[in-house]
Amino acid sequence: MTRYLIVLSIIYLSFSTNLYSQSCNLSVSGKITDLHDESPIIGALVFIEGTNNFSQTDENGEYLIEEICSGPIQLKVEHPSCNSVEKKLDIKKEKIINFKLEHHINELEEIIVTDFIQNQINSSSKESRLGIDEINLYSSESLAEALSFIPGVSSLKTGNSISKPIIHGMYGSRIGIVANGIRQNDQEWGADHAPNIDLNSFENVQLIKGAAALKYGGDTPGGTIILTSNKKKLIDSLYGSTILNLESNGSGGSISSKLTKTISNGYYAEGQFSLKQFGDIKAPKYILSNTGLKEFDLTIKLGKNKIISGWEAIYSRFTNEIGILRAAHIGNVQDLLSALSSEKPLRINPFTYNISSPKQQVEHQNLHFSYFKNQKDKGRWELKYNYQINQRQEFDIRRGDRSDIPAIDILLKTHNLAASFFWEKTLRWDFELGVSGLYQDNFSDPRTGVKRLIPDYFKYEIGSFFLGKYKLNNLFSWDWGIRVDRVFIEAQKYYMNSFWLERGYSESFSVFERRNFGSQILTNPKFSYLNFSSHTGFSTLIGNEIESSLSYILSQRAPNSSELFSDGLHHSLATIEYGNLSLSKETTHKLLMSFTKLKGSFTGSLEPYVAKTLNYIFIEPKQLEQTIRGAFPVWEYDATDAFLWGIDLNAKIDFNNQFYFQTTASYIYAQDTLNESPIISIPPFNSTQRLNYSSQNKKWDFQLSHHYVSKQNRFPDNNFNYSVIENGTFQSKLVDISSTPEPYHKLDLIFSLYLNEFTKSGAQLRFFVQNITNSDYRNYLNRMRYYASEIGRSFQIQLILNY
Amino acid sequence: MKLFLNIKQIFFYLFTALLISSCSSDEDEVDDIPELINEEEVITTVVLTFDSSDNPTQTIRWVVEEDNSSKLINLKANTEYQVGISFLDETDPSDVEDITEEVIEEADDHQVFYDFSDVSVSYSSGTNDTIDSDGNPVYLNSLWTASSSGSGIVQAFLIHEPTSKTGTSRDSFGGETDVAIDIPITIAD
Numbered sequence: 001m002t003r004y005l006i007v008l009s010i011i012y013l014s015f016s017t018n019l020y021s022q023s024c025n026l027s028v029s030g031k032i033t034d035l036h037d038e039s040p041i042i043g044a045l046v047f048i049e050g051t052n053n054f055s056q057t058d059e060n061g062e063y064l065i066e067e068i069c070s071g072p073i074q075l076k077v078e079h080p081s082c083n084s085v086e087k088k089l090d091i092k093k094e095k096i097i098n099f100k101l102e103h104h105i106n107e108l109e110e111i112i113v114t115d116f117i118q119n120q121i122n123s124s125s126k127e128s129r130l131g132i133d134e135i136n137l138y139s140s141e142s143l144a145e146a147l148s149f150i151p152g153v154s155s156l157k158t159g160n161s162i163s164k165p166i167i168h169g170m171y172g173s174r175i176g177i178v179a180n181g182i183r184q185n186d187q188e189w190g191a192d193h194a195p196n197i198d199l200n201s202f203e204n205v206q207l208i209k210g211a212a213a214l215k216y217g218g219d220t221p222g223g224t225i226i227l228t229s230n231k232k233k234l235i236d237s238l239y240g241s242t243i244l245n246l247e248s249n250g251s252g253g254s255i256s257s258k259l260t261k262t263i264s265n266g267y268y269a270e271g272q273f274s275l276k277q278f279g280d281i282k283a284p285k286y287i288l289s290n291t292g293l294k295e296f297d298l299t300i301k302l303g304k305n306k307i308i309s310g311w312e313a314i315y316s317r318f319t320n321e322i323g324i325l326r327a328a329h330i331g332n333v334q335d336l337l338s339a340l341s342s343e344k345p346l347r348i349n350p351f352t353y354n355i356s357s358p359k360q361q362v363e364h365q366n367l368h369f370s371y372f373k374n375q376k377d378k379g380r381w382e383l384k385y386n387y388q389i390n391q392r393q394e395f396d397i398r399r400g401d402r403s404d405i406p407a408i409d410i411l412l413k414t415h416n417l418a419a420s421f422f423w424e425k426t427l428r429w430d431f432e433l434g435v436s437g438l439y440q441d442n443f444s445d446p447r448t449g450v451k452r453l454i455p456d457y458f459k460y461e462i463g464s465f466f467l468g469k470y471k472l473n474n475l476f477s478w479d480w481g482i483r484v485d486r487v488f489i490e491a492q493k494y495y496m497n498s499f500w501l502e503r504g505y506s507e508s509f510s511v512f513e514r515r516n517f518g519s520q521i522l523t524n525p526k527f528s529y530l531n532f533s534s535h536t537g538f539s540t541l542i543g544n545e546i547e548s549s550l551s552y553i554l555s556q557r558a559p560n561s562s563e564l565f566s567d568g569l570h571h572s573l574a575t576i577e578y579g580n581l582s583l584s585k586e587t588t589h590k591l592l593m594s595f596t597k598l599k600g601s602f603t604g605s606l607e608p609y610v611a612k613t614l615n616y617i618f619i620e621p622k623q624l625e626q627t628i629r630g631a632f633p634v635w636e637y638d639a640t641d642a643f644l645w646g647i648d649l650n651a652k653i654d655f656n657n658q659f660y661f662q663t664t665a666s667y668i669y670a671q672d673t674l675n676e677s678p679i680i681s682i683p684p685f686n687s688t689q690r691l692n693y694s695s696q697n698k699k700w701d702f703q704l705s706h707h708y709v710s711k712q713n714r715f716p717d718n719n720f721n722y723s724v725i726e727n728g729t730f731q732s733k734l735v736d737i738s739s740t741p742e743p744y745h746k747l748d749l750i751f752s753l754y755l756n757e758f759t760k761s762g763a764q765l766r767f768f769v770q771n772i773t774n775s776d777y778r779n780y781l782n783r784m785r786y787y788a789s790e791i792g793r794s795f796q797i798q799l800i801l802n803y
Numbered sequence: 804m805k806l807f808l809n810i811k812q813i814f815f816y817l818f819t820a821l822l823i824s825s826c827s828s829d830e831d832e833v834d835d836i837p838e839l840i841n842e843e844e845v846i847t848t849v850v851l852t853f854d855s856s857d858n859p860t861q862t863i864r865w866v867v868e869e870d871n872s873s874k875l876i877n878l879k880a881n882t883e884y885q886v887g888i889s890f891l892d893e894t895d896p897s898d899v900e901d902i903t904e905e906v907i908e909e910a911d912d913h914q915v916f917y918d919f920s921d922v923s924v925s926y927s928s929g930t931n932d933t934i935d936s937d938g939n940p941v942y943l944n945s946l947w948t949a950s951s952s953g954s955g956i957v958q959a960f961l962i963h964e965p966t967s968k969t970g971t972s973r974d975s976f977g978g979e980t981d982v983a984i985d986i987p988i989t990i991a992d
Binding site: 334 | 836837838839840842843844846847849865867868894902905908909912918919920921923956958962963964966972973974977978979980981982983984
């Protein structure tokens, strides 16, 4: 540190041409101390801006600048490990000005103890970030769509508007989404449940592949997505931005606006909203009937952000209504068979903005309170409380006016409490430890008149973690963490007596029986899990240019309520899904490597990984169940062992400072090692190429991108035969629900204009053309692929105004 | 270091507090049980009646959770039968719901269809059949005639929101299947 300062001073001195600017004889002196413990800060540079007149503080933190002319001056204090401070003065006589400097603790706490090193040496290999520009670019899209340009990330979709992120082949409960430092609790268990998050209310998105964000949980072997907002500045200011999107396909758009008021005493207030509406979207050859979307999101923040301490209170509300492709609502296997054999959806209606059943309505409310305090000896306390209320209603096509009554109506309430302490022991060592608690209450409204898909339950979680980091120098650092979680879940669930007997639960789980109601039995299953997770890794520099890292992650995950208790009919695949009480926790070992080249005209990263999951929980077809509606395949949760490996690649060539070419690609191999069969819903090999050209003056740029997705040739064979009457006799037909769609290419174009003179803070105007060739394709990771093609060509205009 | 003592203490208290809170609500509250749901709009029973002038009335009841494999329809060839179909929800035996009424009320959104395997039976709209607003018969009451003897299977369908109200195969009606049952049929000379 001191060495660095001396070097800096020498450099500074060597550029100084004249220390004696004028024959003036006033002086300014004073003492510079640490804000927290008032210890003197040695070696800080104090100088008068616009001149070469400066002084450096001595061992008492004192400085003296002489030979100052009378009149206004701007005094500036700089120190490499502190925030700079400036002060305007009018010099008439000798003055004593003392300064208190803030060490960079503020920024340190912003660094999330991730996958070690990523924050220090590189941010491109295992941690990927979206900044405000990317967030704005994807303003009208969902979180999963915005992330899916990162190699190794895909999205699992139900239609066009419902998508959830897949990281390294894992999704749902194997992925953590962390907003404002607290895990999002929004019924992530369902394949057709998208995260209830408005991307526009955040300013940073970090994606960490693997369960390395132990601070937020150890049960996410896929990865963690961390959403944060920028620290507010201690200045008097009022600023905001508005983003407007208009899209041709779906004849809709979105508007999102944010306004922030900050005051120099640290107080701030912020309001933000997003509004989206789309009608039925169009595939290249037909309208996808009932695929409209309405969304309204609101966030209000109040807080005080002082240097030593601060608090923040946030209320946010996310509401949407999403139509599910009408043709995907089917009655039984025979209906599925006719849908599969049809080239286009069996129901195509004229375009409308109306959303009718089947549809989803979701409301997610979030109340958040956080407090931090910086301690004298470089420590930092953090306390967070968060309450989330998630209501999900799903409407099916029902007889007798019941379509207005939801078939699923689940209210999930979650309280989170988290306390942590970050301690920067020395420049080389830092530690963080904390505890967190969760209490969750799930209520399934009986007024649906439909058997509960997820029963009423309580869940408690208590966890504690301890993380450490050792940084030898810029070339080597080592990171580790451990976390222990206790998970307790207690449900109140009705089983059909016949099912309870048939599964042998009446013997193995007789202690759970509470009361018999004739055909149904009320049970009270209680489960407790102890999960241990940990990670360790190091990073080092190979040669001068290649940064490399290696990390090992152990994660354990308790089965979620869907895997344990799920009980219901899925209309989009004509399947009956059952949970399994015999499941135990899942353990994943994952090894990740990364090689990154950040300098030069050729940059890129290569990230191979392997993962072995013991007791991997998955759902598989068991048998056909004969009902009065015909036959239904029964899918039931079970456990196996899984082996995954994959590689993510990113390469960029800068031809000159105006023109670059970038390519990304990822491949995943996933095998069920006990059944010797591929794992379902694994993204096929995919690759994206981008050509980007910017004008000389950076007033505009032009980007052409090409996406290629290959056919997934590794899939489990879940096909079965079903007999239907054809021409007067029964014919056995193959119900092919396993085969994967053909490979496809898609071309997109973005033209951006940067209108910096338009407003003071800048404005941008963008034109997009998505799917230029109107390519007609189906996507393996879209559950609607059995019924319809993906979205066709769309023109989009985007206007971003900053003020 | 004084600071570390503090941290340890605070975390100890926090941890125990959370632990206690998670254990204390462990006790059962016996009366707090979720409401039992008896599934609505369930069809548990399909009743088929066969009437002809010179044979006794035949009634077939296809009931969920019963072994229906021995139920058999016996018809005579070249004889006209008035065939009625009705749908019941017998989940609660003391409160049987006749779903057929809903089907009649929402005639436009429903369609009954019969398909036959290995026997040749033709049917048309029967007396007192429900006709929808476009004049299409729903076939809740139909008139069956078998042209020759044999044995096979009859499939009875109740289709919800069909895309077409006319057709000769299940596929041609579209819509969602609400009922699909197979019943063996024997046609004597």
